[in-house]
Amino acid sequence: QVQLVQSGAEVKKAGASVRVSCKASGHTFRSYDISWVRQAPGQGLEWMGWISGTNGNTNFAQKFQGRVTLTTDTSTNTAYMELRSLRSDDTAVYYCARETYHDTVGFYIDYWGRGTLVTVSS
Amino acid sequence: DIQMTQSPSSLSASVGDRVTITCRASHSISSYLNWYQQKPGKAPNLLIYAAFSLQSGVPSRFSGSGSGTDFTLTITSLQPEDFATYYCQQTYSAPRTFGGGTKVEIK
Numbered sequence: 001q002v003q004l005v006q007s008g009a010e011v012k013k014a015g016a017s018v019r020v021s022c023k024a025s026g027h028t029f030r031s032y033d034i035s036w037v038r039q040a041p042g043q044g045l046e047w048m049g050w051i052s053g054t055n056g057n058t059n060f061a062q063k064f065q066g067r068v069t070l071t072t073d074t075s076t077n078t079a080y081m082e083l084r085s086l087r088s089d090d091t092a093v094y095y096c097a098r099e100t101y102h103d104t105v106g107f108y109i110d111y112w113g114r115g116t117l118v119t120v121s122s
Numbered sequence: 123d124i125q126m127t128q129s130p131s132s133l134s135a136s137v138g139d140r141v142t143i144t145c146r147a148s149h150s151i152s153s154y155l156n157w158y159q160q161k162p163g164k165a166p167n168l169l170i171y172a173a174f175s176l177q178s179g180v181p182s183r184f185s186g187s188g189s190g191t192d193f194t195l196t197i198t199s200l201q202p203e204d205f206a207t208y209y210c211q212q213t214y215s216a217p218r219t220f221g222g223g224t225k226v227e228i229k
Contacts (some may be wrong), residue, residue, distance in 0.1 A: 035218070045158075045166065045209050045220040061217035062123070095165055105172035106154040107213040112165035 002026040004096050004113035011119045012086050020116045022079040022096030029053055029077040033099040035109060036070065036081045038092040046092075050099065051079060086120045093117050124149050124212050128221035134229040141197040143224045145210035150190045154214040157186055157195045160223075161206045169208075170195065200226070 007021040022034065036048040049060035051070040058070050069082040079096055093115040100110045125148040135141050145155065153173040158166035168177045170186035173193060183198045197204055205228055210221040 037220075044223040045160075045211075047211070047218045047220060050216070050218070059216045097165075105175060107218070108156045108168060108171035108177075109158070109166075109211075110168050110177070112167075115165055 002098065002111045004098060004111055006094075006096060006113040006116045009117040009119070011121065014086055014088060014120055014122045016086050016120075017082060017084040018086060018118050019080055019082040020094050020096070020118070022081070022113050024077045024079065024098070027098070029072075029074060033101070033107075034070075034072070034079040035097045035099050036068075037095045037097055037109075039095070039115075040089070040092040043092075048081070048094075083118075086118075088120050088122050091118065091120045123217055124151060124215060124219055126210055126212055126219050126221040128208075128210055128224050130224060131222060132225040132227060134227050135200050136229045137200055137202055139200045139229075141200050141204075141226060143195045143208055143210075143226075145188075145193045145195070145221050147191045147193075147212055147214075149214075151212045151214035153189045154212055155186075155188065155193045156211045156213060157184075158209045158211065159204075159206045160209065166209065197226075 003025045005023045030053045032053045035050045051058045071080045095115045096113040097109040098111040099107050127146045155173045157170040160166040174186045185196050187194050207223045207225045209223050
């Protein structure tokens with residue numbers, strides 16, 4: 001079955017960087033895109049960006065432009081999200097998620113990782 | 123960016139009630155609208171994609187409708203396991219924005 005296994009919780013100081021990994025199994029890695037979504041404590045879902053499994057193209061929400069890098073390692077079926085210049089309001093659970101696409105229905109997220117809590121302390 | 127506005131932000135309902143949640147897009151998104159359910163401490167779970175297509179394994183009491191800018195998620199007979207927070211998401215254009223969520227609580 002499809003699984004997305006994320007790396008463990010992180011505690012970082014303000015100004016530092018964090019890298020979260022997301023290892024996929026149970027499907028052909030290159031055939032799907034990976035989105036990253038975060039959720040601050042008690043808040044809603046926030047779409048951060050997306051990376052194509054086919055060609056590595058990326059797209060980010062404007063607020064994360066220049067501060068986030070998304071990559072994939074097809075040899076290990078792992079996606080990575082790096083967020084730099086961390087601030088206290090970056091404290092959140094970060095989810096990786098598999099996107100499925102069909103011509104007539106567009107994109108939808110059908111599998112999610114369990115989330116990685118990133119805590120940023122000042 | 124396309125803004126997604128959900129209403130209400132929360133509601134109280136009883137088991138067996140019919141519940142309706144609305145989602146409005148700031149621009150037309152055709153039918154590129156998905157609905158997710160999230161329970162505390164868990165990742166979201168896909169309920170509906172492309173406005174009205176029921177994801178495999180999701181009970182038929184969940185249904186979606188709408189196109190353009192106005193969409194609805196309906197739960198026809200609320201069950202105890204349906205108390206959760208529901209989010210809409212548009213995938214018409216990037217960034218693929220989510221609505222603010224609707225928390226369904228027990229009356």
